[in-house]
Amino acid sequence: MNETNGPDRDLPQMEEGIDRLLRRSMAAPVPALPTDFDRRLMQEVRLRKQPLDRYRRMLLGGYGVVSVVVSAILMRSERLDWGVVFGTLLATIALIAITRPAWRARHAINKGQ
Amino acid sequence: MALVLSESDAQLVTRAQSGDEQAFAELVRRHSALVFRLAVSILGREYIPEAEDVTQEVFLKVHHAIESFRGEAEFRSWIYRITFNQAVNLKARARFRSPHGDETSLHDIPSAGPGAERQLELAQRDQALAECIRTLPEVYQSALHLYYWLDAGVDEVAELLDIPPNTAKSYLHRARQLLRGMLREKGHSCE
Numbered sequence: 001m002n003e004t005n006g007p008d009r010d011l012p013q014m015e016e017g018i019d020r021l022l023r024r025s026m027a028a029p030v031p032a033l034p035t036d037f038d039r040r041l042m043q044e045v046r047l048r049k050q051p052l053d054r055y056r057r058m059l060l061g062g063y064g065v066v067s068v069v070v071s072a073i074l075m076r077s078e079r080l081d082w083g084v085v086f087g088t089l090l091a092t093i094a095l096i097a098i099t100r101p102a103w104r105a106r107h108a109i110n111k112g113q
Numbered sequence: 114m115a116l117v118l119s120e121s122d123a124q125l126v127t128r129a130q131s132g133d134e135q136a137f138a139e140l141v142r143r144h145s146a147l148v149f150r151l152a153v154s155i156l157g158r159e160y161i162p163e164a165e166d167v168t169q170e171v172f173l174k175v176h177h178a179i180e181s182f183r184g185e186a187e188f189r190s191w192i193y194r195i196t197f198n199q200a201v202n203l204k205a206r207a208r209f210r211s212p213h214g215d216e217t218s219l220h221d222i223p224s225a226g227p228g229a230e231r232q233l234e235l236a237q238r239d240q241a242l243a244e245c246i247r248t249l250p251e252v253y254q255s256a257l258h259l260y261y262w263l264d265a266g267v268d269e270v271a272e273l274l275d276i277p278p279n280t281a282k283s284y285l286h287r288a289r290q291l292l293r294g295m296l297r298e299k300g301h302s303c304e
Contacts, residue, residue, distance in 0.1 A: 015286070017303030018293045025239045026262040031161045033149045033168065038141050041169055045137070045176050 122188040130180050137179070141172055144189060148172070148196050150265070151273045154258040155200035155251060160207060167203055171196045190275050197274075201251055238301045245295040252276075253288040260285055 011019055034040075068089055075085045118139070120128075128136035148171055152164035175192055182191060246254055252274055259265040259273065271281040293303055 012286075015289045015293070018289045018296070021238075021242060021303050022257065022261045022289070022292075025242050026258070028158060028262060030263050031149075031153055031164070033145060033165060037165070037168070038138065038145055041141055041145070041172055042134070042138050044169065044173065046134075048173065049176075 123184060126179065126182060126184065126188050129176075130182070137176060140175075140188070144192055145172065147189075147269075147273060148192060150259065150263055151193055151196050151255070152200045154255040154263060154265075154273070155197065156204055156207075157254075157258065158262075160204070163203060163207065164200070167196065167200050171199055174199075189272075193273055193275055197255075204251075238296070241296060241299045241301050242292065245292050245299070248295070249288055249291060253284055253291070256281060256284045257288050 071089060072085050075088065076082075120136075120139075122140065122143070125136040125140050129140060145168060149164060149168045152167040152171075153161060156164050156167070171192060174195060182188070246257060249257070255274060256270050259270045260267070265273070267278050267281050267285070270285070271278040274281065274284075276284070296303060
């Protein structure tokens with residue numbers, strides 16, 4: 001028991017009994033993290049970061065390309081001009097680029113902020 | 114490395130947000146022990162290996178979400194909040210499974226011999242106390258474990274639970290009052 005957490009001098013007399021009881025019943029070794037925890041954690045961070053990012057980017061990139069091609073084909077099949085097709089696709093891409101940072105900020109784990 | 118050590122959490126977070134792994138490693142070094150203590154205080158003695166898993170999961174989440182951390186709250190308050198939620202969720206799930214072992218075991222008490230009856234009585238009271246503690250709100254349980262088991266001072270309890278020190282004192286006071294009442298109802302004295 002360290003000095004900061006010794007018997008509380010301000011403790012009301014009626015709580016002294018339960019205070020002693022709690023100290024006695026909770027007396028047990030204080031657990032600590034393994035000494036190599038930080039190193040193992042950083043290994044895990046690297047492991048999760050690299051392959052996942054590469055995989056996600058490839059998947060998203062592929063999906064994006066397929067979407068653009070399919071959209072262009074469909075629009076052309078409806079006899080739209082190439083100008084309208086390009087304009088629509090570029091406007092959609094621009095909209096995604098603008099709204100993505102705001103979307104990410106909203107969905108982040110910021111409950112504590 | 115010396116530069117990293119002298120930097121504040123906010124500076125390290127900014128660097129970690131731009132992908133600096135060394136800065137993130139320093140944040141882990143600074144906060145991992147306290148995150149683990151908070152997790153242990155919520156999960157209790159039966160779940161120490163799970164508290165280590167929670168600590169790892171918290172930092173993996175933080176790493177994943179650090180780019181979106183806006184710095185409106187302190188970094189440590191943010192990670193302690195994530196830890197609290199993560200540990201409470203795990204504890205709720207774990208309640209459906211059987212724990213690794215109880216906090217006190219009546220089987221360890223010798224059944225005969227001098228003082229055996231007194232020892233059994235004390236063990237029963239300890240077990241009743243452990244049961245009463247489990248019925249308290251999570252923040253009270255955590256405050257009690259931090260203070261009485263993990264040797265945390267009131268200031269550390271307050272920091273980890275993200276409350277003012279006076280509130281931490283009042284949580285401990287209220288928890289003791291509730292436990293006294295519950296033990297009395299179960300027919301145990303605190304003396």
